Structures are given as C-alpha cells and as structure tokens.
Amino acid sequence: MTQVTVKELAKVVNTPVESLLQQMHEAGLAHTSADQKVSETEKQKLLTFLEKGSSTKTDGSKKITLQRKTTTTLRTPGSKSISVEVRKKKTFVKRSAEEIEAEKQKDLEKLQAEKKAKEAAQEKAKPAEVKAEPVATKPAAAKAEPVKAEEPDLPPADITLPVVDEVAAPATERKKAPTKRVEPDERRERKAAPRPAAKGKARLDDEQTARRGGRNRSKAKKRSNQHGFHSPAGPVVRDVSIGETITVAELAAQMSVKGVEVVKYMFQLGSPVTINQVLDQDTAVLIAEDMGHRVSRVSDNVLEEQFAASLKIDEGETFHRAPVVTVMGHVDHGKTSLLDYIRRAKVATGEAGGITQHIGAYHVKTEGGMVTFLDTPGHAAFTAMRARGAKATDIVILVVAADDGVMPQTIEGIEHAKAAGVPLIIAVNKIDKPEADPDRIKNDLAAHDVIPEEWGGDTQFVHVSAKVGTGIDALLESVLLQAEVLELNATPSASGRGVVIESRLDKGRGPVASVLVQNGTLRQGDMVLVGVNFGRIRAMMDENGQPIQEAGPSIPVEILGLDGTPEAGDEVTVVVDERKAREVALFRQGKFREVKLARAHAGKLENMFENMGQEEKKVLNIVIKADVRGTLEALRGSLSELGNDEVEVCVVAGGVGGINESDANLALASNAVIFGFNVRADAGARKIVEQEGLDMRYYNIIYDIIEDVKKALSGLLGTDVRENILGIAEVREVFRSPKLGAVAGCMVTEGTVYRNRPIRVLRDDVVIFEGELESLRRFKDDAAEVRSGMECGIGVKSYNDVKVGDKIEVFEKVQVARTL
Numbered sequence: 001m002t003q004v005t006v007k008e009l010a011k012v013v014n015t016p017v018e019s020l021l022q023q024m025h026e027a028g029l030a031h032t033s034a035d036q037k038v039s040e041t042e043k044q045k046l047l048t049f050l051e052k053g054s055s056t057k058t059d060g061s062k063k064i065t066l067q068r069k070t071t072t073t074l075r076t077p078g079s080k081s082i083s084v085e086v087r088k089k090k091t092f093v094k095r096s097a098e099e100i101e102a103e104k105q106k107d108l109e110k111l112q113a114e115k116k117a118k119e120a121a122q123e124k125a126k127p128a129e130v131k132a133e134p135v136a137t138k139p140a141a142a143k144a145e146p147v148k149a150e151e152p153d154l155p156p157a158d159i160t161l162p163v164v165d166e167v168a169a170p171a172t173e174r175k176k177a178p179t180k181r182v183e184p185d186e187r188r189e190r191k192a193a194p195r196p197a198a199k200g201k202a203r204l205d206d207e208q209t210a211r212r213g214g215r216n217r218s219k220a221k222k223r224s225n226q227h228g229f230h231s232p233a234g235p236v237v238r239d240v241s242i243g244e245t246i247t248v249a250e251l252a253a254q255m256s257v258k259g260v261e262v263v264k265y266m267f268q269l270g271s272p273v274t275i276n277q278v279l280d281q282d283t284a285v286l287i288a289e290d291m292g293h294r295v296s297r298v299s300d301n302v303l304e305e306q307f308a309a310s311l312k313i314d315e316g317e318t319f320h321r322a323p324v325v326t327v328m329g330h331v332d333h334g335k336t337s338l339l340d341y342i343r344r345a346k347v348a349t350g351e352a353g354g355i356t357q358h359i360g361a362y363h364v365k366t367e368g369g370m371v372t373f374l375d376t377p378g379h380a381a382f383t384a385m386r387a388r389g390a391k392a393t394d395i396v397i398l399v400v401a402a403d404d405g406v407m408p409q410t411i412e413g414i415e416h417a418k419a420a421g422v423p424l425i426i427a428v429n430k431i432d433k434p435e436a437d438p439d440r441i442k443n444d445l446a447a448h449d450v451i452p453e454e455w456g457g458d459t460q461f462v463h464v465s466a467k468v469g470t471g472i473d474a475l476l477e478s479v480l481l482q483a484e485v486l487e488l489n490a491t492p493s494a495s496g497r498g499v500v501i502e503s504r505l506d507k508g509r510g511p512v513a514s515v516l517v518q519n520g521t522l523r524q525g526d527m528v529l530v531g532v533n534f535g536r537i538r539a540m541m542d543e544n545g546q547p548i549q550e551a552g553p554s555i556p557v558e559i560l561g562l563d564g565t566p567e568a569g570d571e572v573t574v575v576v577d578e579r580k581a582r583e584v585a586l587f588r589q590g591k592f593r594e595v596k597l598a599r600a601h602a603g604k605l606e607n608m609f610e611n612m613g614q615e616e617k618k619v620l621n622i623v624i625k626a627d628v629r630g631t632l633e634a635l636r637g638s639l640s641e642l643g644n645d646e647v648e649v650c651v652v653a654g655g656v657g658g659i660n661e662s663d664a665n666l667a668l669a670s671n672a673v674i675f676g677f678n679v680r681a682d683a684g685a686r687k688i689v690e691q692e693g694l695d696m697r698y699y700n701i702i703y704d705i706i707e708d709v710k711k712a713l714s715g716l717l718g719t720d721v722r723e724n725i726l727g728i729a730e731v732r733e734v735f736r737s738p739k740l741g742a743v744a745g746c747m748v749t750e751g752t753v754y755r756n757r758p759i760r761v762l763r764d765d766v767v768i769f770e771g772e773l774e775s776l777r778r779f780k781d782d783a784a785e786v787r788s789g790m791e792c793g794i795g796v797k798s799y800n801d802v803k804v805g806d807k808i809e810v811f812e813k814v815q816v817a818r819t820l
C-alpha cells in the first residue's frame with residue numbers, strides 16, 4: 001500500500017487538514033504538518049482511535065463521507081458509445097459502544113423479520129422460485145469485481161460502522177443507458193419487503209430479481225459480508241400523477257420502476273402493451289394503485305394546457321401579413337368566375353409549366369402586396385370552418401350580380417360574415433352587362449345594414465366584371481386597404497401554425513392536407529400536430545404543385561406525411577417532441593367523444609343559458625328556416641320582441657326553404673338552436689345536428705315557437721311535445737288508379753313507414769301537406785309497416801298531388817321531459 005500525505009488523506013476523508021492533524025495528535029500520532037506521510041499502520045491507528053470515540057470533535061461532525069467516481073464506457077448495439085458515471089458515496093457515522101450494540105441487535109431483528117417475510121413470499125409464489133433459482137445461483141460477482149478491485153483507495157470499512165451506500169448515475173445518462181441504471185436501494189428493498197401479492201406478481205418480482213443479474217446480488221452479498229443490512233421497513237410509495245393518458249414508460253418512470261415491469265404487469269392482466277403505448281387514465285390508475293403508489297388524477301385539460309404552454313411561438317419580429325379572403329354570393333352571381341379570373345390573371349402568368357391544382361386556396365402578388373384567396377366559394381365552407389372554431393378568413397368579398405340584385409344567398413352571406421365579425425367588400429359583378437344596375441344593389445344592401453362608404457357607411461363597393469376583367473385591380477386594392485385597417489400581423493420567425501383548409505386521401509401519396517399557414521413558418525421535416533392527427537411533413541407543395549421547403553404566414557400549402565386526414569378547420573401546430581405530439585393527438589381522439597357529448601348537452605334549448613356567466617346579458621341565438629317569407633318575417637318580429645333586460649333573442653339567420661348544411665354549421669358556430677317552420681333538414685344538415693348534438697325543432701304553428709322560446713327564456717321549459725320522425729319514403733313513380741286515386745311507388749330510405757301514423761308530404765324539404773295514409777302496400781298486399789330499403793305503394797288520404805321526388809315522412813308525437 002502506498003503511503004499518502006496528511007493533506008491527501010484529509011482530502012479523501014473530506015475533513016479539513018487542521019482537524020485531521022488534531023485528531024491524529026489525539027490518536028497519539030506525531031504528525032504536525034500537511035506534507036508528512038501517513039503509513040497504513042498509522043491510518044489504522046487513527047481509525048481505531050476514531051471508532052473508540054475518544055476523539056474530541058473539532059469540527060462538530062460525527063460523519064466522515066468518502067466519495068468515489070468511476071466512469072465506464074458502454075457500447076450499444078448501434079455502436080454508439082455512452083459513458084456511464086457511477087458515483088459512490090460512503091458515510092461513516094461514528095457511534096458510541098451502546099449505540100453500536102443497539103444497532104447490532106436491531107440488525108439481527110431485521111434480519112430475522114426479513115427472512116420470515118421472504119419465506120412467506122416464497123411460499124406464496126412457489127412456481128416462481130423454480131424459474132428464479134437457476135439464475136440466482138449463477139456466479140454473480142463477475143461484474144461487480146472490478147468495482148471491488150478499486151476499493152483499496154478507501155479506508156477499510158468495519159462491520160460496526162453502518163454504511164449508507166448510494167449509487168447513482170446522472171439523470172441524463174440514465175436516459176441514454178437505461179439498462180445500465182443501477183436501482184436505488186429502496187426499490188430493491190421494496191421488492192424484498194413483504195406485501196400481499198398476487199401469484200403472478202410475485203412471480204414477476206422474482207423474475208425481475210433474477211433478470212437483474214449478478215450485479216445487484218453481488219452488491220447485496222458484499223453488503224451483507226461487510227456492513228450488515230440496512231432496509232426500510234415498508235415499500236416506497238410514490239406520488240404518481242396521471243393525466244387523461246400516459247405512456248407506459250412515463251408511468252413506470254413516475255413509479256420508479258422499469259418500463260418492462262409495467263409491460264409485464266399488463267401482460268399478466270392479459271393485456272399486452274408496448275413501452276410507448278399510451279394508456280388511458282383508468283388503466284394507469286389501476287396499475288399504479290395496485291403497485292402500491294399514491295395516485296392523483298390530473299385534470300382533463302392539463303395536457304393541452306401544458307402543450308400550449310410549451311409552444312412559445314410568438315417570439316420574434318412581427319411583420320404585416322397578407323389578408324385571407326373568402327368569396328361569397330348568390331348562385332350564378334359569378335363567385336367562381338371571379339376567383340378564376342384573378343387566379344388566371346395573377347397566378348398562372350409567368351409561371352410557365354406550372355400546373356394549377358386545387359388545394360383550396362391560392363395567393364396572388366400585386367403591386368400593393370399579397371392577397372390569399374380561399375377558393376371554395378360560398379358561405380357553407382366558411383361557416384363549416386368557423387363551426388370548428390377556426391378563423392381563417394380576414395375579409396369577405398360578397399359578389400352581387402348587377403343584373404340580378406340582392407338574393408337570398410346574398411343575405412345569407414351578409415349574415416354569416418356578420419356572425420363571424422368579418423368585414424365585407426361588395427363586388428358588384430357583371431357590370432359589363434347592359435342591364436346592370438349597380439345603384440339598385442346599393443339601395444338593396446343598405447336595407448340590410450350594408451352601407452356604402454359614399455353614403456357614410458364603412459363598406460367598400462367595387463364595380464367589376466369577372467368576365468372581361470374590369471375593376472379587378474381596384475377590387476384587390478380595396479382588399480389591401482381593408483387589410484391595412486385590420487392591421488394583420490404575423491411573426492415569420494416563430495414556429496409554424498396554421499389551419500386545415502381541406503384534406504383527402506390520395507391513393508399514391510396517402511393523406512394530403514391543404515394548410516393555410518397563419519403564423520410562423522412551416523417547414524418540410526417539421527413534426528406537426530393537426531387536430532387529432534400528427535406526423536412529420538414528408539413533402540410540401542405550393543398551389544402550383546411545385547415542391548417547396550418552407551411557407552410563411554398567409555401562404556397555402558399542401559402537406560404529406562400525416563397519419564390521417566384531418567378536418568377542415570383543424571389547427572396545425574409545429575411541435576418539437578414527437579412523443580408529445582402523439583400523446584396530445586391520442587388525448588384529443590379520446591376527448592373527441594366527450595367534447596361532442598358536452599356540446600350535445602350545451603346545445604339544447606333547455607341548457608342554452610346554463611353555460612353563460614351570471615353578469616353578462618344572456619342571448620338566445622336562433623336560426624330559423626320557414627316555408628314562406630311571410631311566416632319568416634312574422635317569426636323574426638315576434639321573437640325579437642321577446643327579450644328583456646336580462647335575456648335577449650337574436651335571430652342569427654333566417655331564410656326560406658329547407659334546413660341545409662350551412663344553416664346547421666351556422667347554428668353550430670353561433671351556438672344557436674334551429675327552428676324549422678314547415679320545413680325539414682336535408683341529410684347533410686341532419687348529420688351535423690346529430691353529430692354535434694344541436695337542438696333542431698320542427699314546428700307548424702307559430703304560437704308553439706313563441707311559447708317554447710318564452711319558456712326557454714324564463715327557464716321554465718318543462719316537458720315538451722316533440723316529434724320523432726319514424727321513417728321517410730321517397731316517391732319514385734306515381735300511378736293513377738281509378739279506385740285509389742294517386743298511388744306513389746316509393747322506396748323507404750330511412751327508418752320504417754307505418755300505416756297508422758301521421759304523415760307529411762315534403763317537396764324540396766318544405767312541408768306541402770299534412771295528414772294520414774290511405775293505403776300502404778308491399779306488392780299487392782296491405783302492410784302495417786315497411787322498412788328501410790324496401791319498395792312500397794303509398795296512397796295519401798285526401799291528397800292527389802304527389803309528385804316524383806317528393807318525400808313522405810311518417811312521424812309520432814312524444815312527450816319529452818326536460819333534460820338537464
């Protein structure tokens with residue numbers, strides 16, 4: 001053994017040189033200076049002296065702490081080398097003779113208790129022993145030996161000195177080399193501690209002990225040889241917080257066990273999982289509780305909140321961004337022509353060979369700046385997106401044909417834009433036509449609160465011709481002027497954010513999504529979270545089908561690489577962490593149903609006010625469709641008068657004709673109820689109503705609507721008589737029979753048609769007759785009911801005017817109790 005100096009020894013035992021010299025002096029050693037050598041015998045003498053406790057403490061410390069660090073290099077199969085640092089810390093605590101005696105006694109008792117517990121556990125898990133034994137008897141010291149070989153540097157530890165043995169790798173290295181991680185003592189001991197375990201679990205524990213190999217066992221052996229036992233009395237209970245979802249690995253980390261333990265545990269339960277699999281909250285709670293930990297469930301939105309907080313995106317310089325425009329207007333007023341003209345004139349020019357393809361949007365560059373157009377015209381797409389909470393449009397161009405004037409869809413366009421709070425620019429189109437009368441348009445629109453600037457209002461009117469190109473530049477200028485007023489800004493240096501315009505599944509390329517970048521920059525290779533989907537952007541194309549590497553604010557692009565087709569209006573967010581993206585996507589998928597259910601609850605007329613704050617004035621939003629304009633106006637007037645200081649009725653939109661998809665979307669976006677007066681919803685609208693749980697009611701008496709709204713306003717909506725539509729038959733042919741009159745050859749398209757229930761005849765989703773059936777026949781036979789998918793002959797009592805294409809709706813009236 002080489003000699004060390006007093007200074008070196010002081011460093012090793014972590015004591016000031018003066019203190020050590022004092023102790024050495026008291027131990028009868030002659031050392032007086034830091035540079036003097038200390039022999040092995042002298043060291044031993046000093047240690048014996050210290051053990052006897054005859055040393056007067058000079059630094060107030062009862063402990064000597066020794067630290068040692070070893071670094072080994074680990075080679076992974078991928079030939080990556082990882083350095084693993086193992087730190088050992090030994091603390092020698094000086095005790096009096098009595099304390100040592102008591103400690104010995106305690107150790108003995110513990111040893112006996114542990115032995116008993118082990119026997120009990122082995123008794124319970126007999127089959128496991130067979131598996132575990134052979135491994136346990138293998139020579140185990142091999143791996144531990146090199147560590148032992150370095151021990152001589154440390155002063156010899158004595159059996160009477162209890163030793164706290166800490167072995168730990170730094171956190172970062174743990175991640176890199178999980179297999180090399182040395183288990184904390186407490187976990188090892190928790191495993192050995194008695195606990196009521198299922199057979200499978202006991203087997204699991206033993207297998208784990210066996211699998212861990214010789215290293216731990218040899219350490220345990222070493223410890224028992226040298227220092228006796230040091231074991232906590234019970235299992236270590238961790239605080240585990242579990243969100244809506246958690247990955248197996250994360251759950252394991254929170255419980256301080258290896259992921260594979262959870263995998264095995266789940267396997268025992270008959271549910272194989274992988275380490276990266278996401279568990280739902282209930283399963284995770286079950287596992288964690290069963291493994292003896294304290295579990296706290298984390299609130300629903302914590303994951304989303306954490307995710308939102310992790311996106312620090314808006315740092316950097318802000319710049320003006322291009323406005324995004326949607327074109328609306330009545331059928332045939334020239335929406336498509338206008339979009340096509342602008343595209344042809346501004347995009348395709350100069351881009352020889354550029355393939356113009358429909359990606360749902362395009363952008364044009366003008367002298368005054370850039371403008372982006374969403375090229376699905378009409379308010380349906382606009383409101384569908386808004387219904388999903390997306391605001392993609394900054395400005396609406398409302399096209400009104402100068403030869404036709406203000407029409408129902410023109411008014412709908414105004415209503416939809418107003419409901420969304422988006423400014424309008426009026427494109428008075430077809431100005432090239434001789435019969436064009438732009439002044440009439442101004443007058444008509446003013447009646448709908450759209451006042452031209454020259455009349456003191458705030459709406460720009462531009463005369464254009466989408467056919468010959470007149471006024472298009474002026475229209476673009478107006479858009480840019482309006483954009484300036486809106487002060488549209490974005491931060492290109494931020495990470496990309498956007499909204500899905502449309503998506504489809506391409507045979508060769510997989511899911512393809514058109515995305516409008518709204519802030520930051522989207523780049524090829526970015527990991528993105530898109531609604532309930534996620535993926536890495538494999539490729540990105542502009543509206544000409546040309547591959548591009550990146551896209552800034554207000555630029556539409558097509559992206560490939562998602563794991564599914566997101567919905568129009570879904571938010572696109574660049575995320576750094578793929579695991580997080582997957583987790584949030586899965587969380588959202590699970591959440592989807594709940595959100596729908598919650599919406600279904602909130603969207604009912606009965607519950608409309610429940611979700612509003614106490615202070616704010618409560619507003620009941622209504623979308624009304626009626627069979628004739630007279631009724632519509634009457635309803636509008638009566639309903640608008642119903643409010644008082646606290647509650648208000650707002651007819652968001654009203655129109656003549658059946659309830660369509662766009663009405664349903666507007667109701668969804670505006671949190672409104674839908675009233676159909678003598679009209680019905682088409683299939684598209686019904687799908688949205690059902691999916692989103694909207695409240696849609698059909699009426700045929702004005703008084704009933706007014707009464708229901710009054711009741712809803714006063715919170716008294718008790719029981720209702722609601723109509724259930726039982727079946728719908730479509731008229732395919734009409735036969736005239738001298739005996740029965742007109743008989744409709746029908747196909748039952750939905751539900752079941754019953755002979756004895758009330759019916760209505762609908763033409764273009766508008767009720768034209770209400771009554772009952774005269775006859776219902778399958779082939780030649782009378783039938784009580786005919787189901788969906790079957791043909792039948794229907795005779796309507798006292799009604800002979802059935803036409804091909806009409807629908808016969810069979811319904812029943814039921815009392816519905818108010819649901820809360």
Ligand SMILES: Nc1nc2c(ncn2[C@@H]2O[C@H](COP(=O)(O)OP(=O)(O)OP(=O)(O)O)[C@@H](O)[C@H]2O)c(=O)[nH]1
Nearest residue numbers: 330331332333334335336337429430431465466467
């Ligand atoms: N004379 C003239 N005709 C026009 C003009 N703009 C459009 N048209 C014509 O009007 C008709 C309808 O135009 P579209 O662009 O299809 O109208 P739309 O509003 O998109 O119609 P939908 O897609 O059915 O809603 C077409 O025959 C166009 O050629 C114009 O400025 N002048």
